[in-house]
Amino acid sequence: MDKSLEKQLITWLRLQKQACGFYLNLTVIFGLLTGLSLVVQAYMLSTILHGIIILELPKSDFTQEFISLLALIPIRALLAFARERTSFESGKRLRVQIRRAVLDKLTELGPAFVKGKPVGSWASIVLEQVEDLHDFYARYLPQIILAGFIPLTILVVVFPLNWAAGFVLLATAPLIPMFMILVGMGAADANRKNFSALAKLSGHFMDRLKGLNTLKLFNRGEAEAKAIESASEEFRERTMSVLRMAFLSSAVLEFFAALSIAVLAVYFGFSYLGHLNFGDYGQGISLFIGLFVLMLAPEFYQPLRDMGTHYHAKAQAIGAAEELMALLEYKHQLSASETKVGDTQLDWQSGVEVIATDLIVMSHDGCELVGPLSFHLKQGQHMALVGPSGSGKTSLLNALLGFLPYLGSLKINGVEFKQLDKPQYRKHLAWLGQDPQLFHGSVRDNVTMANPEMSDAEVETLLSKAKVLDFVNEQALGLLHPIGEQMAGVSVGQAQRIALARALGQDASLYVLDEPTASLDSHSEQAVLAALRDAMSQSSCLMVTHRLDQLDQMDRILVLDKGVIVQQGSFIELNQELGLFKLMQQDECEVDTGINKEAHS
Missing domain, CATH: 1.20.1560.10 (ABC transporter type 1, transmembrane domain)
Known part of the structure; x- marks a missing residue:
């Protein structure tokens, strides 16, 4: 040494x-x-x-x-x-x-x-x-x-x-x-x-x-x-x-x-x-x-x-x-410029507005991952991020969650993101990813993480919205049904819906979704999307998805490729112009047609 x-x-x-x-x-x-x-x-x-x-x-x-x-x-x-x-x-x-x-x-x-x-x-x-x-x-x-x-x-x-x-x-x-x-x-x-x-x-x-x-x-x-x-x-x-x-x-x-x-x-x-x-x-x-x-x-x-x-x-x-x-002395290159003002008060009741201007998302060791990006998510607006794998969608979500440093400007309700108290900010977020994380405990423990004082009736209402209440009621212990390490005791789809119930119970101002229906069948997928739409009716939403047929309900769509925005607009607008979005739609149609022919044969 x-x-x-x-x-x-x-x-x-x-x-x-x-x-x-x-x-x-x-x-x-x-x-x-x-x-x-x-x-x-x-x-x-x-x-x-x-x-x-x-x-x-x-x-x-x-x-x-x-x-x-x-x-x-x-x-x-x-x-x-x-x-x-x-x-x-x-x-x-x-x-x-x-x-x-x-x-x-x-x-x-x-x-x-x-x-x-x-x-x-x-x-x-x-x-x-x-x-x-x-x-x-x-x-x-x-x-x-x-x-x-x-x-x-x-x-x-x-x-x-x-x-x-x-x-x-x-x-x-x-x-x-x-x-x-x-x-x-x-x-x-x-x-x-x-x-x-x-x-x-x-x-x-x-x-x-x-x-x-x-x-x-x-x-x-x-x-x-x-x-x-x-x-x-x-x-x-x-x-x-x-x-x-x-x-x-x-x-x-x-x-x-x-x-x-x-x-x-x-x-x-x-x-x-x-x-x-x-x-x-x-x-x-x-x-x-x-x-x-x-x-x-x-x-x-x-x-x-x-x-x-x-x-x-x-x-x-x-x-x-x-x-x-x-590890303990590790500081990423932008940490010196990050400040934390715990007394900054934001008006969460009216929703969340996100304005990104020349935003560049960085890795912890200083490499550029995404950007520069400029977009505006209005209060109560639902926005989708689409693009090929590796285009930077998940990196952008990590920056928005406060897990990656950035350059440029990222404002939440008019306040620079670096100045926000991160724990307080995250209390007003609901996160649902494609790899749900359930913890050792009961179904009730996992659903009530944001509010442990929640009543059983409220928990059952959330599970019903997430289309998983029938499974829970079939278990001998009901809401106390144990979930082991690595989500032992439930399937991937059931885990996804329990995680959805947990997200719905947070009463969030901003929903951040990363392929929320990736592990579900088509029937459950439609039911879960309907539950999400109801829960997000008064909230802002930023969703990453590869399923382009789900985007007709979104207010705005950002199309990313190689870390930059190459197209943006509504579903109808993007559907009418040539570009990456149209090509992705054609590829998805070809895949679905091939699957249907194989199933029919």
Whole structure:
């Protein structure tokens, strides 16, 4: 990974620690108290053993030390428990805030941005990558302070007793962080590649799972299974690479710590045998000093070993932070010019008027998608957008919904769209697309999203208008009929009509429709269009459709081709002039004639 990028990610990670609150500081405090209790416990135990073995004092002389030693055992346990609890709480608070920030950012950028990645990739970011930040804040950051303070405290205690032992500890301590840094240089890159492989696998698997029927129909099941196997194998290799580094670092850290403790043990052993005579300031090495230093030696290296153990959490967090930081700090090119005036009052009761002047719809990364366009949707007017696939109809709707940036002018009731409070504006919209989205819950839950206080009678009226009440009444639970994930429990056509009932219940001033009858048969299509016409009698409407035979009821038609308006007018006017609209009508007639002949034969 590029060093400058790694520094940016580390800086970003450290800035997020404010979300942990005081719990991060409490974790450090409890860790420091645990380290001090270890020093006191070693002192008590060394004093008791030295007095009983060397000084041959009676055990009763050390009653107070015994009581203190026993009291320290539950105190250390409580401190360790408190440290674990506070560290978990700090990590949890961080994860909650980051996950909320990610979801808020995705809401701000809108579905046009979200569709740029597979669903599985977003699931990987929101779930796995946020989870992998936990140990960085709960373990690694507190351990950095503890790894500096506890060894320093032990050195301050050891050096006045024996400078040779202190020097051994001081000289060997840097070996552990040095090796930790060497391992960490590759660990962050390995984790980043691991997350990339996981996102690829998640997105690939989710897309294939959703399109399983299509894959079977086109006999692509075996080929896609091999593709998933290949992606899974790549993820396995990346994961094993990360685990190898983690196990290697732990093993070497333990080796250096054990080697250093062994050097101390050999030094004291030879000193007691009289072969070494230095380091004691000329006062001799007592059993107390030897026991005290040897008991503190493992605790001297333990914070450094823990930091080495948790160092992979830093590498893991850096790998996870790359996509998170890119998403949370993402700004499209026009965002600087967008303002939000929440106190702008619009007269929604009289309907919605839309005036576009030299409107250019942009993608989030600054590419022109549609435009320049100029049109006028009057209050109460119904306008249709038609054109070949890829002409920019859906992009225009996304701009009107506030999901894509734009250049030029787009005014809603005389107010520039950039100045509108988007959530307030969307309360007066009714949206119905060709791919209806129903949520896990009941039929009633999905219909009453705009107004949860709606009565059952009102819900049934809306379902009746959408021509789906008969289906609901046939279910054992009626309005409480459950709808599962991915609209399980209803057909596509039924889902479309339930979504229509939801849109009809919004009492909107502007209806935005994208192929609203795409999944319906001809009988249901006519019924749904009639219900829409009744609901929109006092409202404005902008509808995208490929069905040109539905346009005789529309007040005005815009014909788009390659992102620009090539024709506009009423159905009668466009039907009488040569152009793209006439050609599209002829093509539709030929298709319908062919279908009818095939059905008749």
